[in-house]
Amino acid sequence: MGTYDANIAKINIVNYFRKCGLTIDAFANIIGISDRWFKSVSSLKNDYVFDVDTVIKAASFFSVEFRKFTSSTCVPPDNLRELLQKKHAKNLEFSKALNDTPSLPFIIDNILIHDANFLNEPELELKHIKAIIRTYYPKINFSNLSITIQNSGFIKHWPHPTKKNTNLYAKK
Structure with a gap:
């Protein structure tokens, strides 16, 4: 050493x-x-x-x-x-x-990216990701969820083609 x-x-x-x-x-x-x-x-x-x-x-x-x-x-x-x-x-x-409920970055990088509902969809809006996470942690507080997801090295994001101020997300 x-x-x-x-x-x-x-x-x-x-x-x-x-x-x-x-x-x-x-x-x-x-x-x-x-x-x-x-x-x-x-x-x-x-x-x-x-x-x-x-x-x-x-x-x-x-x-x-x-x-x-x-x-x-x-x-x-x-x-x-x-x-x-x-x-x-x-x-x-x-x-x-x-x-206690784990941190949001932990949930995204260790649970969400392995969830079948997340993996089976080619693209998801934030409201769908919230629903998936709530199946694991029903009482979770989603402060800064979109920023946390965008900072994840495992998820890609891009603007929704028709909805203003909305992103779509998928596993990289």
């Missing part, structure tokens, strides 16, 4: 965070920083990095060896959320956060 690299640690924390399905608020609370600071640091476009104590907490939460987490880029397992739910089942704070 190599030496401590704060930028690799940052990349790993961001990648694992995206795969665990927690909201920014919940994850920031778990690793002991403000959600605002997490948003600032987690942007891969700037030079901010996490301090060592925060990296230690994140590595521990994700069950990844600290040295590995800080010296090489790690690939989070596809079932990371389920693994974390089992690992932290007895920790009330972590368990609650992991059993």
Whole structure:
């Protein structure tokens, strides 16, 4: 293993965070920083990095060896959320956060793109995507759904040919 690299640690924390399905608020609370600071640091476009104590907490939460987490880029397992739910089942704070409705980016990138109703349609409007997601999470709040979908690396979007201010969506 190599030496401590704060930028690799940052990349790993961001990648694992995206795969665990927690909201920014919940994850920031778990690793002991403000959600605002997490948003600032987690942007891969700037030079901010996490301090060592925060990296230690994140590595521990994700069950990844600290040295590995800080010296090489790690690939989070596809079932990371389920693994974390089992690992932290007895920790009330972590368990609650992991059993709440996952973040919208997680739902889009890990559930929606595998849903048969989504995959069987050549194009869907936002209202149809909402209906699909509500079959999994009936009480979900859809703040910024269209922006979140457009930021997904798995879904393409284009303007509706006849409806103004409406997009169509499909899996890439």
